Amino acid sequence: MRLVVDLNKCQGYAQCAFLAPDVFALHGDESLIYNPRADDDQRERVARAVAACPVQAITADAVDRAAGVREASDDR
Amino acid sequence: MTADYVEWLRREGRIVIVGASLAGRRAAETLRAEGFAGELTLIGDEPYEPYDRPPLSKSVLLGMASPHHTELPHRREIDAKWRLGVAATGLDLTAKRVRLADGDEVEYDRLLIATGVRARPWPKEEEARLDGVCLLRTRDDAADLYRRLKAGPRRVFVIGAGFAGSEVASACREMGLPVTVAERAGAPLVGALGGVVGAVAADLQTENGVDLRTHVTVTALEGDPAGRVRAVHLSDESVVEADVVVVSLGSLRNTEWLDGSGLGAGPRGIACDAGCRAFDFRGIVTDDVFVAGDVARSPHALFGYQFLSLEHWGNAVAQAETAAHNMICHGVDRRPHLWMPAFWSSMFGVNIKSVGVPPMGEEIMITQGSLAERRFVGVYGYQGRIVAAVSFDNTRWLEFYQAQIERGAPFPVEFTTMDRRPENRQPLPAGFPDPSLPTHGPTVTLSGYSPADQQLVFHPARH
Ligand SMILES: Cc1cc2nc3c(=O)[nH]c(=O)nc-3n(C[C@H](O)[C@H](O)[C@H](O)COP(=O)(O)OP(=O)(O)OC[C@H]3O[C@@H](n4cnc5c(N)ncnc54)[C@H](O)[C@@H]3O)c2cc1C
Ligand code: SF4
Numbered sequence: 001m002r003l004v005v006d007l008n009k010c011q012g013y014a015q016c017a018f019l020a021p022d023v024f025a026l027h028g029d030e031s032l033i034y035n036p037r038a039d040d041d042q043r044e045r046v047a048r049a050v051a052a053c054p055v056q057a058i059t060a061d062a063v064d065r066a067a068g069v070r071e072a073s074d075d076r
Numbered sequence: 077m078t079a080d081y082v083e084w085l086r087r088e089g090r091i092v093i094v095g096a097s098l099a100g101r102r103a104a105e106t107l108r109a110e111g112f113a114g115e116l117t118l119i120g121d122e123p124y125e126p127y128d129r130p131p132l133s134k135s136v137l138l139g140m141a142s143p144h145h146t147e148l149p150h151r152r153e154i155d156a157k158w159r160l161g162v163a164a165t166g167l168d169l170t171a172k173r174v175r176l177a178d179g180d181e182v183e184y185d186r187l188l189i190a191t192g193v194r195a196r197p198w199p200k201e202e203e204a205r206l207d208g209v210c211l212l213r214t215r216d217d218a219a220d221l222y223r224r225l226k227a228g229p230r231r232v233f234v235i236g237a238g239f240a241g242s243e244v245a246s247a248c249r250e251m252g253l254p255v256t257v258a259e260r261a262g263a264p265l266v267g268a269l270g271g272v273v274g275a276v277a278a279d280l281q282t283e284n285g286v287d288l289r290t291h292v293t294v295t296a297l298e299g300d301p302a303g304r305v306r307a308v309h310l311s312d313e314s315v316v317e318a319d320v321v322v323v324s325l326g327s328l329r330n331t332e333w334l335d336g337s338g339l340g341a342g343p344r345g346i347a348c349d350a351g352c353r354a355f356d357f358r359g360i361v362t363d364d365v366f367v368a369g370d371v372a373r374s375p376h377a378l379f380g381y382q383f384l385s386l387e388h389w390g391n392a393v394a395q396a397e398t399a400a401h402n403m404i405c406h407g408v409d410r411r412p413h414l415w416m417p418a419f420w421s422s423m424f425g426v427n428i429k430s431v432g433v434p435p436m437g438e439e440i441m442i443t444q445g446s447l448a449e450r451r452f453v454g455v456y457g458y459q460g461r462i463v464a465a466v467s468f469d470n471t472r473w474l475e476f477y478q479a480q481i482e483r484g485a486p487f488p489v490e491f492t493t494m495d496r497r498p499e500n501r502q503p504l505p506a507g508f509p510d511p512s513l514p515t516h517g518p519t520v521t522l523s524g525y526s527p528a529d530q531q532l533v534f535h536p537a538r539h
Binding site: 001002003004006007008010011012025027028029030031033034035036037059060061 | 142145148149418427
């Protein structure tokens with residue numbers, strides 16, 4: 001699944017890194033780095049990170065939507 | 077424009093977006109989210125669906141993400157016709173048509189231009205073609221550079237110490253690779269953040285083992301008989317052996333395809349009003365052509381109505397949303413794009429963020445922390461008010477400073493803050509280089525009108 005973090009918003013609270021450590025990591029004291037294409041088995045964890053981010057900085061496919069089950073199809 | 081036209085446009089009009097990247101994708105999503113039901117076409121010269129660039133110089137080079145996997149998440153379905161891998165080559169404003177490299181033409185009722193910028197190449201073409209001379213703008217560039225770094229070159233040479241060049245140098249050090257950085261100015265990041273903060277960036281580099289050379293320019297790249305780069309010659313007559321050279325000299329705006337179209341487009345970008353409507357070369361606003369992202373330059377009330385060109389991720393998103401909104405609504409419902417400039421970068425484990433327009437600042441005050449600890453907030457002042465703030469590992473405070481900028485708070489700052497040190501009571505000259513001297517290129521450009529943009533001949537009106 002695809003995801004992107006708006007690092008202008010991100011405050012480095014590391015909630016996401018706590019909930020999905022394979023996808024998000026702090027690099028130094030404050031810088032967040034992440035894998036923008038998380039493995040599918042991380043879906044649940046990423047969904048929780050999206051929900052937990054105090055500044056709503058994470059956008060991910062589909063999980064923003066209510067069900068959180070279906071990945072947005074490639075609408076090319 | 078009649079109300080009927082807008083209703084018709086929303087229902088069955090044709091909208092074409094040229095430039096299928098961050099601004100293009102987000103604009104398309106906004107159009108659909110706001111009820112545009114007509115035909116939507118996205119034209120992009122890269123063969124890929126829109127992807128995100130900031131990770132290319134960060135997680136990708138650090139091996140945390142694949143360069144081929146930074147596609148942007150979809151906020152919603154956009155039901156668009158995609159013309160990927162084909163460049164727009166011309167625009168006919170009267171006939172409302174975009175010409176494509178494959179000979180096709182696409183008609184529009186409204187057009188959004190989001191063609192962004194490209195990396196400025198090494199100016200000597202033959203040297204630029206040497207194997208091992210790299211740029212970093214696209215995902216192909218990132219894949220190529222990552223592969224070369226992984227192969228363990230003896231030394232990497234970075235030309236230009238702006239954000240991108242400094243991030244590359246940081247990644248090299250993390251991979252344990254010897255790296256030399258050359259910068260024409262006196263320190264890294266001076267074009268964007270000035271000399272006071274630049275000095276901190278210089279210490280960061282040297283302490284992390286970067287061989288930093290300032291006040292020098294690269295005069296030549298030398299190849300071996302097989303056509304691979306092997307050495308870099310500098311203006312101080314030194315020669316550095318390197319097998320990977322990263323050219324990081326700022327960017328060029330993708331406006332050449334508009335030459336002769338009559339739009340106010342040129343090397344500084346495409347001028348538009350605060351509603352994202354493009355100007356034609358006479359300075360008259362068009363009503364069918366909109367602009368967003370790195371290629372746009374628009375006036376900002378908070379910064380003296382100067383035209384701002386911002387090569388910032390957040391600006392591309394916000395401007396795309398505003399442009400898309402304005403494209404399909406009535407005049408009175410239009411919104412201005414008065415986004416507060418903001419960007420981030422990270423290098424050598426330090427989180428750098430800024431709000432406002434630092435290069436506008438004449439003076440700087442360190443209002444929190446200290447330069448020596450590399451954990452601080454610096455506030456920039458221009459003509460008695462705060463115009464920008466930068467933080468090194470102090471991101472949580474920026475929101476506060478943003479509010480100060482928004483209300484034009486006075487400079488020098490008088491408020492007391494947490495963690496304010498006695499030595500920081502006085503403003504210092506911010507140390508921006510003379511703008512007429514080229515550096516690696518700042519990511520914010522303040523510019524007024526330039527007749528050179530359109531090779532326009534000015535004839536005063538005769539009465
Ligand atoms: C390595 C790197 C790191 C970055 N890091 C940061 C960061 O940390 N923080 C930050 O704020 N910003 C960062 N940026 C800047 C950010 O990525 C840009 O501001 C953003 O990509 C702008 O989006 P855009 O859609 O306006 O333009 P672009 O992303 O440049 O997209 C324009 C698209 O249009 C295409 N195009 C051009 N001409 C034509 C034509 N004639 N026909 C068809 N298509 C055309 C281009 O190929 C491109 O795909 C970084 C950029 C790079 C390259
Ligand atoms: S949870 Fe949100 S604010 Fe915190 S580090 Fe992650 S993205 Fe940033």
